Amino acid sequence: MSSKSSYLGLVNEVDGFPDAATHPEAFAERTSEYSRFMHLNYTVGYIIPIVLDALKDTELSGDWWDIQPGVVRLCGDTVEERTKNMDKTTRRWREAQRFEILSGWRDEIYTVYAPKGSPFFYMERSAHPLFGVLAYGSHMTVYVPATPTTPLRIWVPRRAAGKATYPGMLDNTVAGGMGNGAGPWECIIKEAGEEASLEESLVRAKAKPVGFVSYFYVRHKEAGGEAGLLQPEIEYCYDMAVEAPDSGGPTLKPCDGEVAVHILMDIDEVVANLKNGKFKPNCSAVLLDFFIRHGIITAENEPDYLEIYTRLHRRLEFPTR
Amino acid sequence: MSSKSSYLGLVNEVDGFPDAATHPEAFAERTSEYSRFMHLNYTVGYIIPIVLDALKDTELSGDWWDIQPGVVRLCGDTVEERTKNMDKTTRRWREAQRFEILSGWRDEIYTVYAPKGSPFFYMERSAHPLFGVLAYGSHMTVYVPATPTTPLRIWVPRRAAGKATYPGMLDNTVAGGMGNGAGPWECIIKEAGEEASLEESLVRAKAKPVGFVSYFYVRHKEAGGEAGLLQPEIEYCYDMAVEAPDSGGPTLKPCDGEVAVHILMDIDEVVANLKNGKFKPNCSAVLLDFFIRHGIITAENEPDYLEIYTRLHRRLEFPTR
Known part of the structure; x- marks a missing residue:
């Protein structure tokens, strides 16, 4: 296992269950327990x-x-x-x-x-x-594209200090679990209003569905509750490009008390915080997928490129929605 | 198995080998042969x-x-x-x-x-x-983004009538196998010149690495040679947004005789040709990945969304580059 400070280490944090194709013996041993x-x-x-x-x-x-x-x-x-x-x-x-x-x-x-x-x-x-059953959520990365003079920036919320899980940690711009009834698109529109005060009309016009990440999370103690609980997940991903606030774009702010503050962070700062473990663990899955789709992590600059991207799109063995 | 006319049917064409996680019995039976x-x-x-x-x-x-x-x-x-x-x-x-x-x-x-x-x-x-060993390639989709009045368009080459495999079929804008020595980025720059007469400086400035597709192809007779040969593949994917020719963008044209002509095709026409089997089979993997990353195929409009995207990012059991 790599350390958390590598991208593959971050993947290992959220995808901790052995793979049947690449590690058949470990998979058989684990599932036999x-x-x-x-x-x-x-x-x-x-x-x-x-x-x-x-x-x-x-x-x-x-x-x-x-x-x-x-x-x-x-x-x-x-x-x-x-x-x-x-x-x-x-x-x-x-x-x-x-x-x-x-x-x-x-x-x-x-x-x-x-x-x-x-x-x-x-x-x-x-x-x-x-029960180790599959759960679903929707995550959105709201970002200001790079210009010739400024790097790409991402709107990063800091979780409220009073939250039961991961208090004070950094999070994906908008993220929410998908409850009974709502599909991923309706889920992200609702959460964008609740978590970031984003207007529904703006989100409907600008948010773009870009796939999903899937992984098999084995819960750590820090997730709250018993360690070792099994949490296979599919997180639908959305990108939303916006203007910078000084160019007329939105300023994200908390709405429901779950978020303390939103920070518009340079890509280098996002990477540093990710590698320093400042983000809630499953955020790394969504961010790494974003980095790969946007050409920030490439085959040329990341030795674990192939493993990272396939691990983040794991085909889970359960029936799905 | 779905028919070729569904997106999942197209995935079944290029990913025909059972999955160890979701179909353990079929996987065990197949590999025992x-x-x-x-x-x-x-x-x-x-x-x-x-x-x-x-x-x-x-x-x-x-x-x-x-x-x-x-x-x-x-x-x-x-x-x-x-x-x-x-x-x-x-x-x-x-x-x-x-x-x-x-x-x-x-x-x-x-x-x-x-x-x-x-x-x-x-x-x-x-x-x-x-020998059923893993092969690598690089594919690029050159496209003209949608405007308020025109839909997204993709540059689609028709293969030369004299090609040994898939003569006259439609193909990805730029595509090539990755030989000894060249990495995926250098491979796509070389192929973009050879297959589409794209200037190296333009490609270096505009092409964006966006991940890869991976799948386990079981060769059909139409691929040339014996049917049933095994061809697991990883295709690095690149997107390149260009202006339309009437707005000063490049006009793609064949260079090395492998391509007969390049057609700037509306997205609806690309989809129709894909579902009518007019594209070379593994092109569908790259196009479906493009459609999902660009929000053309979504969780709301495609019932097999989850299976399609995970199948196209299959974690293969072989050591990789």
């Missing part, structure tokens, strides 16, 4: 031992969960039944303070998908890493 | 049965190749020795007309890499699909 969370013959997540133990509590298993060696299934013939069984499970654990991560309960709903993009069940956002 | 071409404990390629039979000819095996059940190794302690043994093998086959694909012998040298980016051996370009 977990139970597969299955639907029909599809894997929708992985259950780590501390969660399996909790599921095995007699009160919970039986009616709510079908637990076999190496395979766990959520009971219920309909989306509604499965959602209810998942809800009873996570609320029971929350009341019993079984998992620290549930102290960050959000009352936001995430969707877990069955094959072909149909919902399999819905669940509380803060609980999804307990 | 082949021998692994190994170096130390790394897989550098796959050998299909007709090639294994050819290697087993008594004249060839022994000194040049070490053939064990399921595993084939190229003899030689140094890059030079391995290169010589590979060269003797492919030249022998060419003389004996053992493989049709070698009738397209090019006298161009490709590099096959050992771990950590050091050369493992060099070989003739036309022979690389016989």
Whole structure:
């Protein structure tokens, strides 16, 4: 593993789960430690031992969960039944303070998908890493393009000091988890207003969908809650080029209290902060993708170019939306 | 498998090898039919049965190749020795007309890499699909950005009618295989001059590296030579925005006889030609990546968005440059 101060080190931070194609033995060993969370013959997540133990509590298993060696299934013939069984499970654990991560309960709903993009069940956002199921978000990089006299600049928010996770750290310009119902485009428009006071009409005119990053995050202690929880993610990415404030462009400012301040940062300063670990870890995935698409990181200046870009577009083994 | 007329169908054309993460059983079954071409404990390629039979000819095996059940190794302690043994093998086959694909012998040298980016051996370009080793190229999309009154347009070359492979088909603006020595940037500058008469100074100023596509192509009969040969590839991608010719931008024209004519095509026409199978197959990988990065294909308008983009950035199991 490279250190955090290299770009590949940053990728290792957010994509910590072995790859089945390139590291088949490590992948087999790792997955043998977990139970597969299955639907029909599809894997929708992985259950780590501390969660399996909790599921095995007699009160919970039986009616709510079908637990076999190496395979766990959520009971219920309909989306509604499965959602209810998942809800009873996570609320029971929350009341019993079984998992620290549930102290960050959000009352936001995430969707877990069955094959072909149909919902399999819905669940509380803060609980999804307990089941290793795929989560979705939207991230936008708002930037001022380079001119002959100034380098490219990026609008970088600093998270509020009071935030439960990663207080005071730097973040992507706009970023939000994708709850039940909203698609990635509607999600980014809503978050752009809430987090950066960006006018909806401006975002609709200027934001450009540019793909996504996907990775398999193994949570560190700093993420909040138990270490080792599994969080495979897909983050839809948007670029938005704006004028500098002194040329009539917008000045980004916080709106909902989650952000302390927005700073218009030169690209060199962004890179330095990234390599010094000042950014929230999954921000690096979005920024590195931006750097590669904008020709800032190239095959000529980055020895790990091929690994970085393929790792950030990992094909995950779960059914997707 | 989707039909060619969907974007996912086009991806299936260029990425026809099962994925170890999402289709572990199909991957295991497919690779069990082949021998692994190994170096130390790394897989550098796959050998299909007709090639294994050819290697087993008594004249060839022994000194040049070490053939064990399921595993084939190229003899030689140094890059030079391995290169010589590979060269003797492919030249022998060419003389004996053992493989049709070698009738397209090019006298161009490709590099096959050992771990950590050091050369493992060099070989003739036309022979690389016989060994399922990774090949590299550079592709550039030269385009005229959309204006309020005109849609985005792309410079599309039609291949010369006399070309050995894909005569008369449409192609990426500039595209070339990456031979021994040249990096992707130098490769695209050279090809831009040869294939599109683009001035080196213009390309150096305007071409932007924007990542790469990677996929595992299983060759069809139309590719020339034997069907079923394995061709994993990484194509470095470049975008180059230019003015329209009537606004002072360049008019692309053939230079080396490989291209018949360049057409400045509206995006709708490019899409129609792509879906009608008028483009050379691997062009679709580069164009679909362009469409996603430029917000033409989005999560909202394409149901297979997630699969398309991850398939086009496949992490291949071989050591890379």
